[in-house]
Amino acid sequence: MADVTMDAPAARPELLRTADGMPLKAALAAASRRARIRAFLLVLPLLAFILITFVVPIGQMLSRSMINDQFSASMPAVGQWFADNPNAAPDEAAFAALASDLAGAAEARTIGEVGTRINYDVPGTRSLFTSTGRKAKTLAPPYRDALLAIDKDWDRPDLWATMRAASTPATTAFYQAALDRKLTPEGKYERADAGSRIYVTLFIRTFILSVVITGLCLLLGYPIAHLLAVLPLRHASLLMILVLLPFWTSLLVRTTSWMVLLQGQGVINNVLVSLGIIGDDGRLAMMYNQTGTIIAMTHILLPFMILPLYSVMKTIPPSYARAARSLGASSWTTFRRIYLPQTAPGIGAGGILVFILAVGYYITPALVGGADGTLISNQIAFHMQKSLNWSLAAALASMLLAAVLILYWAYDRLVGIDNMKLG
């Protein structure tokens, strides 16, 4: 309305003004700005809380994948030599710098950190650093011969290539490791041998298992969601409770149940044996392998498929299907050509949601997965807690997070985050 007034000043020379004499357009703009600020101030406390306690910490954690100063912080002289002599083989000056750095790091008690960093890429070298560090103070020129006298491994080209790579804090070494590429003595990266390509294999396995689980959830969830959508509300809400109960039950409880059911001496095997379907010596191995992970995760994620499907199917009027039937379509054709396309948004929403949750799953695979049923999350936990290679854990985590965020974006485009519903 204000615009109309403004656009036609000739017809109405006097500007519309508010009681205190402000032009109406400016007053409206100020009011709407105030409203925007007020709305934003309501959200601000939570936004600040999430940014400080969640977004920034995760960003900092991920930066460990590219910045690692375990070696460079304690070994300045060698770092300087590498900077001054690109592409040179280690000479006496390099060994002298190494000897002084080893002595300094041993003094500062950071030699273990230094050795650990090199040990990530050249296994078995941590003790080389710590044992040489203990004697480094007594070393005398010529340093090359003195160091080689302690351990002749100090001449290994791959060791020097790794030290060169680690001599600056910024590094891609951990992403290379996460992609199963290893450093050659010439300082180049190449694919690791087929036998030691752990992480790419694991990413592929995580992807395949997630696809299988999402597919199974769709297969089992679709009929249930349809049944709930077409039944009268009274019956549907009773059956809905059967879907919501697993949703509200503790994850550990559900995983425990599956462990009890799937064990060698568990309920399912016992029933099969007592029915004579399998022999007592032929009990099925359904746990501590991929089968266990797939069964338990399908059960746990099924409600996340059923609920979005249900909310879409609920809005589909039955008259379309009736119209198709009255025009001569068979029930199969009606389903395939009329009903299924209308449920596509629900399939997309449920599918992406289940897939997002499945790729990052940790607890269930850790408990029932055994050796070949674990996912990428379990490997991240292993590097965080056991091997303490935090930079590699961060590299794997950022690759997983990138995949999840792409899916999240797709989910937002497809469903809209504000349309997400629970229960």
Added chain:
Amino acid sequence: MKLPIYATPLERTWAWAYRAICGAIFVFLIAPILIIIPLSFNAEPYFTFTREMLTFDPAGYSSRWYDNLLTFGMIAPDAARDGNWWSDVWANASWVQAAKNSVIIGFFSTILATVLGTIAALGLSRPEMPYRKAIMAILISPMIVPIIITATGLFFFYSNPCAMFVGLGLDPACGRLAGTYLGVVLAHATLGIPFVIITVTATLLGFDRSLLRASASLGAGPVTTFFKVQLPLITPGVVSGALFAFVTSFDEVVVVLFIGSHEQQTIPRAMWNGIREQISPSILAVAAILVVVSIGLLTVVELLRRRSERMRGLSPA
């Protein structure tokens, strides 16, 4: 599910088969949860039904695993069961301590998540809110980011929270939140917030904003309007959001493992340790109790939902 009169015999057969399939899927959904309850009363330390249990012989059933939950960790479990025995249970039994921790952590993180989340949802649901989608995406992200990544990030942050504020002149070693109740409460609040946001914004969608103008025109300030008009109407949504947040905290194990110390032993953490080491039938007793608790919670949420729908006139009373 009434079949039309023109249905062919094949379609009638299919309709029955379809019901059977759905029944089987419902069994798959529910049976694993309910089967825990009878198994937890097994008199033998087996994870399957014994012959006595199947023939309903009372000798096959026992509450010994529940008893074990109380006595484990006690100083004098064999003493006479009088007032002192019970105070020993309250003060020392491991599972009771875990339950206390879970309830305390769950309570405070729920309060924090619900208050912050509800206020933010009020802002997000205003039509004039700027950058609505982007902010919503950030606030929901704790639900989407894989839990192991969250736990790892929080582990570094809570080990040395001040490191982030060095730029502001804070001492980089001024404190540590890992291994404290406050740290776990804050972390669980972060995880519960998306659920509060989702449920409260969904409830606010059905809220008639002209009531706010009516209230303002009658002379109420924004605070009075909120507490007297808006809050009573959106209470069902707020409460179910709070329940979601509580369950999230009550069920959370990975973050507690990473940033909690032994002091913050919660029920899920104790279960996790129990399952990893040697799964004992006591775990089944805990699991059975948790199933009963979740049935109770589900009932509350379902009643709230119906009440909220009735208030919005969506379904007949």
